[in-house]
Amino acid sequence: MAEKRFQVLQGNEAVVEGGIAAGMRFYSGYPITPSTEIAERSALRLPQVGGKFIQMEDEIGGIAAALGASMAGLKAMTATSGPGFSLKQENIGYAAIAEIPIVIVDVQREGPSTGLPTSPSQGDLMQSKWGTHGDHPVIVISPSSVQECYNETVRAFNMAERFRVPVIFLMDEIVGHLREGCELIPPEELTISNRRVDREFNGTLAYAVQEGNYVPEYAPFGVGDHFNVTGLFHNLDGFPTNDSDVTDSQERRLLDKITKRRDRIEKWEEVDTEDCEVLLICFGGTARAVEGAMDISHQYDSVKLGMFRPITVWPFPEGALQKILKQNRHLRHIVVAEHNDGQMILEVQRIVEGAVPVTHLGKIDGTTITPDEILDKIKEVY
Amino acid sequence: MSRIEVRMSGSGGQGVIMGTIILAEAAFEDGKQVAQCQSYGPEARGGSSKAETIISDSKIHYTKVKLPDLLLSLTQQSFDKYLPYIKDGTIIVVDSSIEVPEETKKAHKVFSLPILDAAAEVIRNKMSANIISCGVINAILHVADWDAVEHAVLNHVPRGTEESNLNALHYGAKLAREYGE
Numbered sequence: 005m006a007e008k009r010f011q012v013l014q015g016n017e018a019v020v021e022g023g024i025a026a027g028m029r030f031y032s033g034y035p036i037t038p039s040t041e042i043a044e045r046s047a048l049r050l051p052q053v054g055g056k057f058i059q060m061e062d063e064i065g066g067i068a069a070a071l072g073a074s075m076a077g078l079k080a081m082t083a084t085s086g087p088g089f090s091l092k093q094e095n096i097g098y099a100a101i102a103e104i105p106i107v108i109v110d111v112q113r114e115g116p117s118t119g120l121p122t123s124p125s126q127g128d129l130m131q132s133k134w135g136t137h138g139d140h141p142v143i144v145i146s147p148s149s150v151q152e153c154y155n156e157t158v159r160a161f162n163m164a165e166r167f168r169v170p171v172i173f174l175m176d177e178i179v180g181h182l183r184e185g186c187e188l189i190p191p192e193e194l195t196i197s198n199r200r201v202d203r204e205f206n207g208t209l210a211y212a213v214q215e216g217n218y219v220p221e222y223a224p225f226g227v228g229d230h231f232n233v234t235g236l237f238h239n240l241d242g243f244p245t246n247d248s249d250v251t252d253s254q255e256r257r258l259l260d261k262i263t264k265r266r267d268r269i270e271k272w273e274e275v276d277t278e279d280c281e282v283l284l285i286c287f288g289g290t291a292r293a294v295e296g297a298m299d300i301s302h303q304y305d306s307v308k309l310g311m312f313r314p315i316t317v318w319p320f321p322e323g324a325l326q327k328i329l330k331q332n333r334h335l336r337h338i339v340v341a342e343h344n345d346g347q348m349i350l351e352v353q354r355i356v357e358g359a360v361p362v363t364h365l366g367k368i369d370g371t372t373i374t375p376d377e378i379l380d381k382i383k384e385v386y
Numbered sequence: 387m388s389r390i391e392v393r394m395s396g397s398g399g400q401g402v403i404m405g406t407i408i409l410a411e412a413a414f415e416d417g418k419q420v421a422q423c424q425s426y427g428p429e430a431r432g433g434s435s436k437a438e439t440i441i442s443d444s445k446i447h448y449t450k451v452k453l454p455d456l457l458l459s460l461t462q463q464s465f466d467k468y469l470p471y472i473k474d475g476t477i478i479v480v481d482s483s484i485e486v487p488e489e490t491k492k493a494h495k496v497f498s499l500p501i502l503d504a505a506a507e508v509i510r511n512k513m514s515a516n517i518i519s520c521g522v523i524n525a526i527l528h529v530a531d532w533d534a535v536e537h538a539v540l541n542h543v544p545r546g547t548e549e550s551n552l553n554a555l556h557y558g559a560k561l562a563r564e565y566g567e
Binding site for chain 1: 407414419422423424446449452
């Protein structure tokens, strides 16, 4: 299908196009509002590019099949919303310890359990980091425009492949269902990362890290040597062990994949952070209301506002925020705007360490934060 | 034109969401920035449904419409629901079956047009009311060149209905132009 380079797309649709550009050739999942368009477009588009789409029997099957496809060598994705994200947590941990690259999209909806299926929320921010048990590596990306849905899905696949980790693509209904212009940048103009393949594992040690690398090379299941895949801590050959030294070195290596390479993973946007008096911190679709508030504020030449928006939300770009705190002499107040009862604010408070007051603007009624509500909050605190 | 906000409303199934998508695609093809949203929820089934398109020469930050520059309603119920959310200068387009309060008529430019009748009797396809509406809106607001609007319409209509939908589009434009003459 000849694709037009510039199209009006929904955020959910742009995720699929970005995934395909990044090399996604497998999608399995269970349709759930407000992420369903991701499954729909994958079902349409993957067969056109030689890929496979499978609608599974449930959410757990949805991620399990994608993990299997990834082990067999395909770039794989699944998508869901809160209720399904909860069900997928066990397999997210499995992907972390077995080092299986996968992209998991969570288009958040309001509330616990089935909540408000059609309403925007950002209540899964902490779950995206801590949802699966145990210390584990995870990268979480949150887009705020349709174009970012495209570009950042490419980056999500790249990081999943490069680090052999699950990458969570944390969306909200605001961006998922928004239609905007999007440039479908063709793969040949993008940086595409692929996992390193070694069919013979340097012997048969499937989890041995070769010199100069920090993740094990990988052999597509069924093509290279046989190896064992387990959720238990394992020796370099993939078989379980209780050895505390092996456990420690394996767990540290898993965590170090991310923590030692934060500078290559962190990404954020700054607007007027160098001299703003009030810094607005937000992520995902909330940024659109924050930008709207800044537009209005510019017209009236009132208090000078700035915005700090993590695009990689985990690991949180804390060095960048610390730099703003250190360099901006005009900063008097921070307002964290998010569609939850106070999650990103905890991370912000940890980093700010009381240097300036931090106020929360949260909304959990299923409606979106408006620019006026942000300006009202600023008037209230400043 | 710096920023134009359009709200289309009707009952679920009348295609107002598609109407706003067509306007957005046409304006985008014409080089404008666009953002399109719809109310998304159980109320979209039956009841009243609403969808919005923002068209701008510059980057669109906030993507939601609060008080539109043009409100189009195809049913009384949806008109009554969204009438409170207009501002000074909001242009109102309603199907001629809809009763508009006298004070609204005095304060606003109101186009009362036989959109639903035209779909059923002139175009002979009730499903074309949204396309007629696109023609009306573009004749009033000029969000895009007609070529671009035609192209966007053809992107979305079922095979075999291309000609009748293009007729619907231009019939809508004619209704708007001839209104009040």
